Amino acid sequence: MTSEKTSEKTSVTTEPTHQHRDVTGGWLRPAVFGAMDGLVSNFALIAGVAGGQADQKVVLLAGLAGLAAGAFSMAAGEYISVASQSELAEAEIEVERRELARHPVAEERELAEVFEARGVDPDTAAEVARQLSRDPDEALEVHAREELGVTPGDLPSPVLAAGSSFLSFGIGAILPVLPYMLGATSLWPAAIVAALGLFFAGALVSRITTRPWWFGGTRQLLFGAAAAGITYGVGALIGTNGL
Template structure:
């Protein structure tokens, strides 16, 4: 939806300025490429930073287990007690888990940090999925111009259908009806495009 809304709004703004088909197409392709690479880079940095932070916290936990094993075992027993396990049972479970340092590290990391060693998200996968998702959405309003269209209307129709379909799809994971989610996404996307079109038309009319 990001790719679809942002690139259709860009195309609408350029078309509103009475630009030629070639210029609108160039703007759409440039917006697709710039947006997709920007999303990929941003997602990569975000996920990589989160993974590096988690790895640093896991390493701190590993050092604590090595230096203060008894204290960490009592801490783990306390976690189980807080969940309603009897103190004696909690202490025994913590003792047995602590016999294997890697198993103890995994349990501590899951219970205290909410992550698990070896199961951190891949920044490459996140970047790739963001790139593809943005590119697919951004390509929809560009497609009519690639096929020879010289008017904004074919792109607007395809973008409207895409916006409604994407919004309706979101309703599968929410408690909203498909038509409400579809119309909401269509309305917001259309408003963004209309405002950008108006700005483009204003700038074009004044020869700026």
């Protein structure tokens, strides 16, 4: 009976108690940033143009131009940024690969010191480092993670980052343009759609963080409203003065 209880207790305690979401992918940050930027920047652009003059065709043209320019700019910027970061990481990984080939003993000792710094006793740290260093690929992966904070072969994809930015910016930027495409003659319909989009986007982002949905939605709405209000004021000022 006792052995059955012990076995049952062991089986329970050794099972995984939780799972983590992937926080290292290259798509989440550009997708979230792209959607927010598209919605805020394009609504602010539309508000500025609408504040300067009331021709809905001009406002619509400005909104569509802002959508296209912003989406391509975001995609290009993300691609270059992530590609440059990955190229730098690959170059440093190559340096580590050469050091492992030229100075294996020194690199093994360096790895043991990393484990010692984390509280492992010296003998155990040396043995773990020795076993890991037997496989060059495994040794390279451990050294890269410990020294560079990256994993060889699992670097962010610039294409994925660029595609995420392009699509998400386009989705965000099209929202304030839709009312004008459907025949709106004033800024209010676009403002309502943009406000709903801002709140929903902020609330949605809070679902993957620890913030309450109402906090994320309200914060995004306030920042977007402030940007649009300032731009509208600038447009109205320029239009009033005939510049």
